[in-house]
Amino acid sequence: MTDENRRLRATCDIDARKRHEQQVVGLRDELATILHALPDPVFELDMDGRCLSYYARSEDLLASSPSILLGKTVREVLALDEAESVLQALHEARDTGRSVGRQFKIEGEHGPQWFEMSVAPKPSIADETPRFIVLSRKITARKQAEQVLRERESLLRAVVDNIPAEFWARDLEGRCIMENAATVAHWGSLLGSRIDDARVSPEAHADWLASNQRAYAGETVRKEFASDIDGERRVFQCIVAPIRVGGEIVGICGFNQDITERKRHEEQIHQLAFFDPLTRLPNRRLMLDRLEHALIGSARRHQEGALLLIDLDHFKDLNDTHGHEAGDELLMKVAARLRLCIRQGDTAARLGGDEFVVVLEDIDGVVEGLVQANAIAGKIRDELNRPFHLMRGGGGEAITYHCSASIGITLFGSQDISASELLRRADTAMYQAKAAGRNALCFFDPAMQAAATERAALHADLHRALRDSQFELHYQVQVDETRRPIGAEALLRWRHPARGLIFPGSFIGLAEETGLIVPIGTWVLRTACLQLAAWAARPETAHLRLAVNVSARQFRQAGFTDQLRELIVLTGAPASRLELELTESTLIEDAEAVVERMEELRALGIRFSLDDFGTGYSSLAYLKRLPLSQLKVDQSFVRDVMSDANDATIVETILGLGGSLGLSVIAEGVESEDQFAFLAARGCREHQGYLFGRPMGLRDFEALLAVHHA
Missing domain, CATH: 3.30.450.20 (PAS domain)
Known part of the structure; x- marks a missing residue:
């Protein structure tokens, strides 16, 4: 280069x-x-x-x-x-x-x-x-x-996972994009799965499909669905709402809340509100509602209906003698038999206590309705007459109980009438059935209503009589064979402010049914004891005894012995001069308890007389066990003793029986000298009747005593 x-x-x-x-x-x-x-x-x-x-x-x-x-x-x-x-x-x-x-x-x-x-x-x-x-x-x-967002997301995740409800979110294709721990625990993880995935129950699938269309449209939807969890049917409430981003719906989210227990509680509340807890029959509230609907339906369809009111006879006696558990068992079995007796669409309900109601709908015409209602009522009565096998004392000794029922019947459909009025009519008919001897059927008529109205007024007057001291005792003298007064029978009278003097036959039955006989009987015993104490303080009357009638209901009161003991102590009455007159109906039920109570009272010195002897189902087997002092020959035998050979024979038999058992015998209803002579000739030493004196007030009675003493 x-x-x-x-x-x-x-x-x-x-x-x-x-x-x-x-x-x-x-x-x-x-x-x-x-x-x-x-x-x-x-x-x-x-x-x-x-x-x-x-x-x-x-x-x-x-x-x-x-x-x-x-x-x-x-x-x-x-x-x-x-x-x-x-x-x-x-x-x-x-x-x-x-x-x-x-x-x-x-x-x-x-x-x-x-x-x-x-x-x-x-x-x-x-x-x-x-x-x-x-x-x-x-x-x-x-x-x-970013840290704050992560913390918030973590917090949100914790909140969502700790919500007791199931939470989930899905996109518009039904794909799960979010879930919480509760959802996973129930369904397993659903992330990425569509709603038609096999893990989702058919019920939930159907509900989701029914809900999501509205939710996609922007409406919050509430629905309920059921699902099996571990073999148990559970109920869920599902709330579904749309997810919006910038005003556009991009999916839906929902909460599934387990409401099984709430549903159970609601059902329990419904049962308590509308059904009798013992018998599971509709209660009074639901019965009245159904009766109102039956009345409306009968009027619209021009069909007759009938209301039956059923009252079990002597139910209280079962409770008293065998315990309330036996009574409850009877009520449950009566309810079961009632269900078998009625038609589909009819209603059997428990009104309360031992009263049941049957509502019969759509029976043909008045005449045919009477026949059908009578037939169904007869079937119910016959079914209830079949023996019931119960457990005494709720699990003790098995007993066979014979039940009867009094049934009141009234028709509806041809007239405008309220449910409450219809029920009052059936109640009137039912009491008429009881008055007819119980275990009977009776239809309502206007005369029954008038009698029921009078009965209600009498009941109110009885309460006022107790409050205002309108009762008084009259005395009928009892004499020996020489006609010397030996005592008296205390007889109750009611001095009514408007109706005057009322005899017991007009109100004692009602007092027995309503329980007023107990306070009335207590007043009679207190008044009698005070009178005995007054007589004992005077030499000329100290020997007199006083006979007092005691009702079966009063005698069976749990505190009767203690009550009478306190009365004797407080009044100072000589117990040996007090004589309690009991009827055979008092003695025949639960004889063991009756004998025990009589022995307790006899230990105080009190005497017992068996009233109306010969008119009931007298049994020598229990008669010889009772601590009686006296038999009282019923006046129905004495009245015709001179003209009826059968009555004469009965009187002679009673006198002979009394002598054999060591009991004194008193004849009541002696009205003529011939009767007195006949009785005296056959050994009767004590007498009572109009021949010796009518029942009279205390002043007149003591005047009679003064004449004899003079």
């Missing part, structure tokens, strides 16, 4: 180098301009991560002071993991031409500061050591926001 060629080549090389240097300078100038426009700090690093220079519009943008950064490598400034992240970004930029998005953290004076790097190689002159421009954007606020 010639010298001239060498000079030319050197000149070209210098020119090329100069042009390159000018280009680099130009790039640097452009870079400087760009740097001045950047809001973030820019660092120049070498391959070892040493900070060669930096640019920042404000040093506040730097995590540390320049003295700490300049000349130091990233390993000297940053934590190990953070330094490695920066070095990896440098290597990535060297190999690929750039690195974007890598992050690092610097522990500054005010806590950790986060930065995101954008790295690019710095243009360099040939053979120059690689250098890198690192744009460091401070993202501390963004990282803090």
Whole structure:
């Protein structure tokens, strides 16, 4: 190569180098301009991560002071993991031409500061050591926001998972995109599955399909569905609502709440509100509602109906003798038999206590209705007459109980009448059936209603009579064979303010039925004891005894013995002069308890007389066991003793029986001298009747005594 060629080549090389240097300078100038426009700090690093220079519009943008950064490598400034992240970004930029998005953290004076790097190689002159421009954007606020979002998401996740209800969300294709722990526990994880997945029950599938169309349309939907869990049928309430993003529905979310227990409680409340808990029959409230509907339906269809009121006869006696458990068992079995006797569509209900109601609907015509109602009522009566096998005392000895029922019947459909009025009519007919001897059927008629109205008024008057001391005792003398007064029978009278003097036959039956006989009987015993005490204080009357009738209901009262003992102590009456007259109906039920009570009272000195002897079902088997002092021959035998051979024979038999048992015998209803002579001739030593004196007030009675004493 010639010298001239060498000079030319050197000149070209210098020119090329100069042009390159000018280009680099130009790039640097452009870079400087760009740097001045950047809001973030820019660092120049070498391959070892040493900070060669930096640019920042404000040093506040730097995590540390320049003295700490300049000349130091990233390993000297940053934590190990953070330094490695920066070095990896440098290597990535060297190999690929750039690195974007890598992050690092610097522990500054005010806590950790986060930065995101954008790295690019710095243009360099040939053979120059690689250098890198690192744009460091401070993202501390963004990282803090992300942390808050993560915490909120975690909190939301915890809240959702701890909701006792199942929560889920699905997209518009029915794909599950979110679920909570309760949903997973019930169905297993459904994430990604569609609603027609085999794990979802057919019921839930059907309900979802029925609900989601409205939910997609923007309406919140409430539905219930059932599902089997571990073999148990559970009920869920599902609330489905649309998910909106920017006003557009993108899916639906829902809550499934297990409401099985609530449903059970609602059913229990319904049962308690409308059904009798013992018999499971409709109660009074539901019966009246059904009766109202029956009345409306009968009027609309021009059909007759009937109401039957059924009252069990002597139910209280079963409770008293065998315990309330036996009574409850009877009521349950009566309810079961009633269900078998009625037609489909009819109603059997328990009105309360031992009263039941049957509502018969759609029976044909008045005449045919009477026949049908009578037939069904007869079937019910016959069914209840069949023996019941019960457990005495709720699990003790088995007993066979014979039940009967009095049934009142009234028709409806042809007239405008309320349910309550219809029930009153059936009640009137039922009491008429009881008056007819019980175990009977009776239809309502207006005369029954009038009698019921009078009965209700009498009942109210009886309460007032007790309150206002309208009762008084009259006395009928009892004499011996010489006609000398030996005592009297106390007979109750009611001095009514409007109706005058009322005899017991007009009100004792009602008092027995309503229980007023107990307070009335207590008043009679107290008055009798006071009178005995007064007679005992006077020599001329101290020998007199006083006979008092005691009802079966009063005698069976649990505290009767203690009550009578207290009366004797308080009044000072001589117990040996008090004679309680009992009827056979009192003695025949639960004879063991009756004998025990009589023995307790006899220990006090009280005597017992068996009233109306011969008119009931007298049994010598129990008669010889009773601690009686006297038999009382009923006046029905004495009345015709002179004209009826049968009555004469009965009287003679009773007198002979009394003598054989060591009992005195008193004949009541003696009205003629012939009767007195007949009785005296056959050994009767005590007498009572109009021949010796009618029942009279105390003043007249004591005047009669004064005549005999004189």
